[in-house]
Every structure is written in C-alpha cells, then in structure tokens.
Amino acid sequence: MTHIDQPKDVRSGEELDTDALRTWLDQEVPELSGDIAVKQFPSGHSNLTYMLQVDGKEVVLRRPPFGAEKIAKGHDMSREYTILSHLDGVFDKIPDPIAYCDDAEVIGAPFYLMERVEGVILRGAKPKVDGLDEQTMRGLSEAFVDTLAEVHAIDLEAAGLEDFGKPEGYVERQVTGWIGRYKRAQTDEIPAMDRAGEWLEANMPAEVGASIIHNDFKYDNLVLDPDDLTKVRAILDWEMATVGDPLMDLGTSLAYWVEPDDPDVIKAMSFGPTVMPGNFTRRELVDRYAEKSGLPVDDIVFYFVYGLYKVAVIGQQIYFRFKEGDTDDPRFAMLIHAVKALGDVAQKAIDEGKIEGLG
Structure with a gap:
C-alpha cells in the first residue's frame, strides 16, 4: 500500500487562533465557511504547514516558524504566494494559491492558503512507502x-x-x-x-x-x-x-x-x-x-x-x-x-x- 502524506495533531506551542482565522476567512475567503479543524504536517525544519478542514474542504496554510523574525531573510510568505500566483496557469506542477494575509495580528505572522495536492511525499532516508524498488x-x-x-x-x-x-x-x-x-x-x-x-x-x-x-x-x-x-x-x-x-x-x-x-x-x-x-x-x-x-x-x-x-x-x-x-x-x-x-x-x-x- 502506498501511503498518502497525512497531517497529525498540532505540536504544542504551534497552535493557530481559529477564532481569528474564522473572522479573516469570512472577510477574505467566504466560500470557506463553517467550523475549522486544524492538523499539522509534522516534518520540515522551516515554515510551518497546517491542513485546515473547513466544511468538508481541505486547504493548506503556510506561516513562518515562531521566532523567525530574528532571522533577517527567508520565511517570506508574500514571496512564496507571489511566485505561486505567477506560475498558476503557466506551470502545472504547483498547488493552486488561494489567498494571502499580510496582517500579522490574525495568527501572529503573515500566512497564505493554497490547495492541498494529495499524494505521496518521501520523507527521510527510508520512507514507509511500498513500491520503492x-x-x-x-x-x-x-x-x-x-x-x-x-x-x-x-x-x-x-x-x-x-x-x-x-x-x-x-x-x-x-x-x-x-x-x-x-x-x-x-x-x-x-x-x-x-x-x-x-x-x-x-x-x-x-x-x-x-x-x-x-x-x-x-x-x-x-x-x-x-x-x-x-x-x-x-x-x-x-x-x-x-x-x-x-x-x-x-x-x-x-x-x-x-x-x-x-x-x-x-x-x-x-x-x-x-x-x-x-x-x-x-x-x-x-x-x-x-x-x-x-x-x-x-x-x-x-x-x-x-x-x-x-x-x-x-x-x-x-x-x-x-x-x-x-x-x-x-x-x-x-x-x-x-x-x-x-x-x-x-x-x-x-x-x-x-x-x-x-x-
């Protein structure tokens, strides 16, 4: 069996303010209505990646790591969202961008939403994935x-x-x-x-x-x-x-x-x-x-x-x-x-x- 990459429970200290996020979604992405359930993709050493389940839909949220403001460069959500927006319709091997938020007051940092592309991600030297002959x-x-x-x-x-x-x-x-x-x-x-x-x-x-x-x-x-x-x-x-x-x-x-x-x-x-x-x-x-x-x-x-x-x-x-x-x-x-x-x-x-x- 090939294992599709799945999120897990959010790590302690890296939770999202779902009430503030709900308010922002109502204003900016009203089609994503209803209660928000949050999971987190556990791997990666840089930006934090979450999966939001909203009214039966799955979207991905990306934000900088906590404390990243002390690093002068990198973790630029605007840059990442801009690149995806320009590639959308030109290059098909990207997740479609949905919306960007530059207001750090919403969840503590700028962030953006993109579609979830379901598939297999090979993590680590020996992924638990069948078929890697x-x-x-x-x-x-x-x-x-x-x-x-x-x-x-x-x-x-x-x-x-x-x-x-x-x-x-x-x-x-x-x-x-x-x-x-x-x-x-x-x-x-x-x-x-x-x-x-x-x-x-x-x-x-x-x-x-x-x-x-x-x-x-x-x-x-x-x-x-x-x-x-x-x-x-x-x-x-x-x-x-x-x-x-x-x-x-x-x-x-x-x-x-x-x-x-x-x-x-x-x-x-x-x-x-x-x-x-x-x-x-x-x-x-x-x-x-x-x-x-x-x-x-x-x-x-x-x-x-x-x-x-x-x-x-x-x-x-x-x-x-x-x-x-x-x-x-x-x-x-x-x-x-x-x-x-x-x-x-x-x-x-x-x-x-x-x-x-x-x-």
Missing part, C-alpha cells in the same frame, strides 16, 4: 532531474516574472549573502565552514543565464502520484524561489543528494531516500541535467560546495533559534553536528576537486 527509484531519479530542468525552462515572460529578482550578479550576491547569514547566526567556531566561505568567494564562475529557480528542490518537496511514484504531481515550498543562475539551484539539490558512500554523519541527516538502490549518483544526476537543460556543468564542484554551504547555514539558522529558546523542537538540538559535517564534506570536495567518493 530499484526500478522505481531509477525512474524517480529521472523524473527528479527532468522536473528540475522543467522549472528552469519556464518562460519568464509568460509567467510575468521577467522583472522578479535581480539575476545579474546573482552568484556573487548569494555567496556573500549566505556568508553573512552564517556569521549572524553563528554559535560555534567551525573552521571548515570558514574555509568553504573563503573558497567560494575566491572561485565564483561566470553566470550561465537566468531562470526561475526553486532553491530547495529535493525529494521531500515533491508530491508524487500514488499510482505511479515516478510521476511528480506538484512541487512544494517555494519560499526561497527567485530568478537567477539555474546551476546554483542544481548545486543545492546536489547537497541534499546523499550517496551510499558518503560519511555516516551525512547519511544520518536523512535528506531523502537518495541512498536507496536505483537512485542516480550525483554525477549521473549532473549528466542527465546537462543533457536535458543544455547547460555547461564544468564548474560543478563550485555549485556543489555552494549547496553544501547554503544547507549548512540553513541548519545553523534553525539551531540558532533553538539556542535562543524560540523553539523547543528536539530535532533541532543536533543540527550543529550537521553543520559541522556539511562543512567537512565541502572542504573535502574542494581539496579533491570532485562531487563523488567523499566518504
């Missing part, structure tokens, strides 16, 4: 890369996003920006992270172009067809999407793509079931992407190291919130070890000039 994982690897290339091929003008973001100078801004975010959220001295940041600043390649990029493209942000796990129904979590160099997007995906011979501490992070038999290696993933996109991948080590550094900084930001007492989610206590491990892998990739065999 070698042939299926091979097909899903192909669909993963092909879908990423499809995102990068979206017509910016058709989506009305040709003026969204600042694609010129994107690589430099991302490198310096993530270094700055790391320093603002830093809690421990991690020499490998310092060296990786310095190397990225000194080795930036020329940009290959500009496209819509997701910036968090990995298995657990894909909704799969329950009847065919090699088909992608929707891409979730567009909070960091922008217009920029598509190879930077590929680099982030490579950072999440753990291989069987990677260090044990990296494999323990469970970014997804990429170590299961049948999956592409990182090199195979890059080769198929190059074939589908037509883009040069000669500087792939740079993009991979950038991805590792970026993912490490995201983990550092979440750990910072934990250390500050803004969340007591026990998952976050161990994130500092992930930050250190990602820094070590980045350093090894730099030293050896490759993206594989880093165990």
Whole structure:
C-alpha cells in the first residue's frame, strides 16, 4: 500500500487562533465557511504547514516558524504566494494559491492558503512507502532531474516574472549573502565552514543565464502520484524561489543528494531516500541535467560546495533559534553536528576537486 502524506495533531506551542482565522476567512475567503479543524504536517525544519478542514474542504496554510523574525531573510510568505500566483496557469506542477494575509495580528505572522495536492511525499532516508524498488527509484531519479530542468525552462515572460529578482550578479550576491547569514547566526567556531566561505568567494564562475529557480528542490518537496511514484504531481515550498543562475539551484539539490558512500554523519541527516538502490549518483544526476537543460556543468564542484554551504547555514539558522529558546523542537538540538559535517564534506570536495567518493 502506498501511503498518502497525512497531517497529525498540532505540536504544542504551534497552535493557530481559529477564532481569528474564522473572522479573516469570512472577510477574505467566504466560500470557506463553517467550523475549522486544524492538523499539522509534522516534518520540515522551516515554515510551518497546517491542513485546515473547513466544511468538508481541505486547504493548506503556510506561516513562518515562531521566532523567525530574528532571522533577517527567508520565511517570506508574500514571496512564496507571489511566485505561486505567477506560475498558476503557466506551470502545472504547483498547488493552486488561494489567498494571502499580510496582517500579522490574525495568527501572529503573515500566512497564505493554497490547495492541498494529495499524494505521496518521501520523507527521510527510508520512507514507509511500498513500491520503492530499484526500478522505481531509477525512474524517480529521472523524473527528479527532468522536473528540475522543467522549472528552469519556464518562460519568464509568460509567467510575468521577467522583472522578479535581480539575476545579474546573482552568484556573487548569494555567496556573500549566505556568508553573512552564517556569521549572524553563528554559535560555534567551525573552521571548515570558514574555509568553504573563503573558497567560494575566491572561485565564483561566470553566470550561465537566468531562470526561475526553486532553491530547495529535493525529494521531500515533491508530491508524487500514488499510482505511479515516478510521476511528480506538484512541487512544494517555494519560499526561497527567485530568478537567477539555474546551476546554483542544481548545486543545492546536489547537497541534499546523499550517496551510499558518503560519511555516516551525512547519511544520518536523512535528506531523502537518495541512498536507496536505483537512485542516480550525483554525477549521473549532473549528466542527465546537462543533457536535458543544455547547460555547461564544468564548474560543478563550485555549485556543489555552494549547496553544501547554503544547507549548512540553513541548519545553523534553525539551531540558532533553538539556542535562543524560540523553539523547543528536539530535532533541532543536533543540527550543529550537521553543520559541522556539511562543512567537512565541502572542504573535502574542494581539496579533491570532485562531487563523488567523499566518504
């Protein structure tokens, strides 16, 4: 049996004010009438995702995590909603946006509503999902890369996003920006992270172009067809999407793509079931992407190291919130070890000039 992703009870301290939400719905989305029942999707380290059951209908609510106002960037609900609104009708692998609220007084932060796309989401290294045999994982690897290339091929003008973001100078801004975010959220001295940041600043390649990029493209942000796990129904979590160099997007995906011979501490992070038999290696993933996109991948080590550094900084930001007492989610206590491990892998990739065999 294939398990469709389901929400659970809301975590303590992350409840929604349903009375205030009901008042807002009456004004802004009157078709969603009646009592509100709230569940929460339990996974994810960033924005909080809830399912609202209203008069027999199911919609998804997204809001920033509690304490996120201390992080200067990210968690931008307006940005995520804007991207989805522009892609609606142009790209079919998204949940349809419903409404956006910029009034933090309603539930304590800006939020938006979107349709629920029912399907399978592969969470963790060994998802409790039937049918993930070698042939299926091979097909899903192909669909993963092909879908990423499809995102990068979206017509910016058709989506009305040709003026969204600042694609010129994107690589430099991302490198310096993530270094700055790391320093603002830093809690421990991690020499490998310092060296990786310095190397990225000194080795930036020329940009290959500009496209819509997701910036968090990995298995657990894909909704799969329950009847065919090699088909992608929707891409979730567009909070960091922008217009920029598509190879930077590929680099982030490579950072999440753990291989069987990677260090044990990296494999323990469970970014997804990429170590299961049948999956592409990182090199195979890059080769198929190059074939589908037509883009040069000669500087792939740079993009991979950038991805590792970026993912490490995201983990550092979440750990910072934990250390500050803004969340007591026990998952976050161990994130500092992930930050250190990602820094070590980045350093090894730099030293050896490759993206594989880093165990």
